[in-house]
Amino acid sequence: MKRKIRKIAITGGTHGNELTGVFLINKFKNNPKLVKRDSFKTILMHANPKAIKKCTRYIDKDLNRSFAKKDLFNTEVYQYEDILAKTINVKLGPRGAKKTNVDFIIDLHSTTSNMGLSIVIDNNSKLTWQAAAYLKEKVPKINIFRWRGDLEDASFVNSITKDGFAIEVGAVPQGVLRADLFFETEKLISHILDFFEKSNCGKLKRKYKEIDIYDHIKLLDFPRDKKNNITAMIHPNLQDNDYTKIQKNDPLFITLEGKIISYDEEKDVYALFVNEAAYYEKGFAMCLAEKKSIKL
Ligand SMILES: [Zn+2]
Structure with a gap:
């Protein structure tokens, strides 16, 4: 695992009524030190600004199902989230490129289900799974869910890059902020950033061999x-x-x-x-x- 991480992106408000991510991005933008590490850059993004403003999941369609290859390269689609997905893909990707603009995407979500702190992974990339195993060690109560999807091709925001995952926290009603899960998610992000810092500096204590x-x-x-x-x-x-x-x-x-x-x-x-x-x-x-x- 010698891959060097140069840039990671934290995206929130992919669904505009999931406020944990929206407000964490606000907090990080106001306090950049919280997400600063020496060996890589962290980019912060409100993924769906129009939906965030209206506090709705999306304007025309689910942004987090808009990153399939066939949609990103389809010039015949004109809904708001189709165009937005292409813009985000250019900024963070592009998907499929050998060298994407960022190396890892952490996409922040909340759910009305009582999922506690969950990591949702839809790729087989080594670094992603090592990061998940590190998190599980640091915060044993998190659950790791391997999602195989409702669509054929991976279509999440974090599928732009080879590596990345979504964090789902709940139960949180739509349009609501919960302090306990807000701070727990923040702590989780801090651990992920530490993982990359250690990984880049060769300070990871071990390579994880398996995960539940x-x-x-x-x-x-x-x-x-x-x-x-x-x-x-x-x-x-x-x-x-x-x-x-x-x-x-x-x-x-x-x-x-x-x-x-x-x-x-x-x-x-x-x-x-x-x-x-x-x-x-x-x-x-x-x-x-x-x-x-x-x-x-
Ligand atoms: Zn969501």
Whole structure:
């Protein structure tokens, strides 16, 4: 792992109503020393300024699904976030270039699900996973989630660069700031910056060999009727219980009339992003994942 990190980017407000990231970027812009390290540069960016101003997730479409290669190189798309994605891609990337303008992107999100401090990774890049393992050692309560996505090609902001990940913190309602998670996220960022500083200066104590993760299996939608209306809610046992084990016959949903709909597969799974507000429009009630240890 001899790769030298020259520049990293911290992006917040990719979703304009996720205030943890928006306000952390504000804080860092006012106190640049907090993100300054000697061996690399840190760039701070409010990713979706229009959406931040309106305190809405996006203007026309989800910015964090707008960085797939086919969209970045499509000159026929004109929605606000399509154009914004291309601008951000030029500033931080461009995606696919041998030498991108920044080496690593940390994209800050919050979720209405009770995910605590989670790192969401959608690449197999060595440096990213070493950084995640370092964070897990420093802050053992964080959870690492390997996302395999709702789209074919990686389309997150952090997929512009080979290395990077998203931080998801919750439960935070949309448009709300929570002090506890704000400070915990700040601390996490500080650890990541320390990791790069140590990595650049050859001061990392060890190379991590394995890591415990939650590995994406599938996205699960709400039960719906023929007209596509949702007919059941997340069961109270599962609500606010992200990262707990679900076994066959455990309740997943409860209909408006009170009928329980249970998990009916043999394989034990873990539910993440349970009842995330922003996923109603995407047609997901939760992500199902398996818990495993992977070699790095
Ligand atoms: Zn988000």
